Amino acid sequence: MKTILYIIQKEFRQIFRNKTMLPILFVMPFLQLIILPFAADFEIKNIRLTIVDMDQSTLSRQLNSHFEASPFFEVTYQLDPGQAADRMQSNDIDLYLEIPSRFEYRLLKEQSAPLHLTIDAINGAKAGVAQAYVQSIVRDFNREVISEWTPQLQPRALAAMGQPVDITFQNWFNPDMDYNTFMVPGILVLLVTMIGGFLSGMNVVKEKEIGTIEQINVTPIRKYQFIIGKLLPFWILALIELAIGMTIGKIIFNIPFVGSIGLIFVFASVYLLLILGLGLLISTFSNTQQQSMFLTWFLMVIFILMSGLFTPIESMPHWAQVLTWFNPIAYFVEVIRMVMLKGSGWADVRGSFISISAFAVVLNALAVWNYRKRS
Amino acid sequence: MSIYINHISKSYGPVKALDDISFEVSKGELFGLIGPDGAGKTTLIRILTTLLVPDAGTARVLDLDPVKEFRKLRPHIGYMPGRFSLYQDLTVLENLNFFATIFGTTIEKNYHLIADIYSQIEPFKNRRAGQLSGGMKQKLALSCAMVHEPEVLILDEPTTGVDAVSRKEFWEMLARLKERGITILVSTPYMDEASLCDRVALIQNGHILQVDSPASIVESYDRPLLGVRAQNTLRLLEDLRHYPLTHTAFPFGDSVHLALTGEQTDGELLDYLQKKGHTELAIEPIAANIEDCFMELMTEKIA
Known part of the structure; x- marks a missing residue:
């Protein structure tokens, strides 16, 4: 000892x-x-988003403002999808969203309009998170459009979106x-x-x-x-x-x-x-x-x-x-x-x-x- | 008998480090194990100090088997490895204290054993061991190997890399330890140190060439031996090696020791060397020293 x-x-x-x-x-x-x-830190902030708004309508601008309000995106604008693609190539942006012309028209007339999202997926984790953020913003926008512009369609539209029940989250043990x-x-x-x-x-x-x-x-x-x-x-x-x-x-x-x-x-x-x-x-x-x-x-x-x-x-x-x-x-x-x-x-x-x-x-x-x- | 080595062999892969080695060291003897680098000295010492297990043969140190009874043996041997093996980042005093403590003793209790050696480095006792000079490191290592009052002291090339004065001092210390009745086995590549031992074993390529006292070894030398000097020693050596009667020629300082295969007529060698153009020639018969004997033994073995 x-x-x-x-x-x-x-x-x-x-x-x-x-x-x-x-x-x-x-x-x-x-x-x-x-x-x-x-x-x-795996929290992804400051995602560089370019919006190519070829519609320039009230509704498209309303969608844009949703992105601008989000803390996760740094929003810039382009008019030409080719330029946006070039900027992604040179790693100036992480993703771009194309809003086609006649977006507002189709949304109001046909109750449906396509959006095109292109994501730089070299960093897979970041791409996944960015996509999820975009989707959640678009979903919010959908809901808003339906209630504002076509309230008469609301029940049917919500049913079509497959979201009759809204999910809310509560994070236990690490609430924030x-x-x-x-x-x-x-x-x-x-x-x-x-x-x-x-x-x-x-x-x-x-x-x-x-x-x-x-x-x-x-x-x-x-x-x-x-x-x-x-x-x-x-x-x-x-x-x-x-x-x-x-x-x-x-x-x-x-x-x-x-x-x-x-x-x-x-x-x-x-x-x-x-x-x-x-x-x-x-x-x-x-x-x-x-x-x-x-x-x-x-x-x-x-x-x-x-x-x-x-x-x-x-x-x-x-x-x-x-x-x-x-x-x-x-x-x-x-x-x-x-x-x-x-x-x-x-x-x-x-x-x-x-x-x-x-x-x-x-x-x-x-x-x-x-x-x-x-x- | 303090150390008894009986037909010990040890190989490292295909290399036979020790090949059927046998000799004995009496109690109280200062025994030298002499041979060039790679002869097997360290291997033999590591077997005796319980660090290595031989492939064949038996050894007994203080009547204990270093293989089976190593635990009983370890407290009674003092070992100084060839490489400085103390803690360089501990001070002189801390090193000594450490080794005293793990052997279950204290410096105070055994101070008389190491006083002679330790007193020389005591003024530096608070200095880190790594900052000591080579000679002082040796003294500290010897103190640490002695502090538990061993009956046998085994030293592996203690004087390698130490200056001439420290070497001399070190051998004087060994002589004084011997007077206390401690058995000492010391290995060295320096043949001139052989004469300081009671008996020596000459070892080469894992074989023992001879075991005897330095005096008897010198006596047994039976060739005519000449000391030859000339102005250009290097060329002299070269020419002597081509002389028909030459057995061996080795340089010793500024002269060449020439062993002959038989008696020669007077002046024959002088003529030969003068013809070769050597100047300031001096040729004289000399008595063999221990190194001549070793050179002779080693040459015989190779031939």
């Missing part, structure tokens, strides 16, 4: 003397936490659809994962790389003492980072804390054992810090992209969803969001907790088994 404490003391000394490690530990994570939620509320808990998971996964693995490999392991291996230090001594400091540091990160989330982003903070920390402490075990396992395969970093990076990128942090797991193909069962980050991202935003309790996270505990045991066992004091 005394030996372990002494190794831990030595590790902390070395960490706090390391001029590159300190910023990695204490500056970078919080910069990421503060910057990322603002930058990685605030993106930060959604992202900050996930980014907190990334931070502790980085500290635990990268730094712990690198710290063990460093002893190999600079040769100190050679001297250590001849001492009576037991394998478990060395491993605990090397990993525990990062376990402690990562939990401290989580605490600071949650404070920042509360103060800067005003993230709601509906659930139990204690539960998050209990989950995090087991989750970190898993991540440290992963780092240790990687370190047993690597001889230099560079090797261990590349290996960790490779795994991390996959884990992060498939964690449900940015894109919902539910919309992944089935095989990818199966893979996420083995993705520790996915578990923690889900749990921290559930607990922080929804107030989920122990019963709700028990399944995830059991899974990560099992992974932690397996990974650490593999790592210890593969760690050799001699060859």
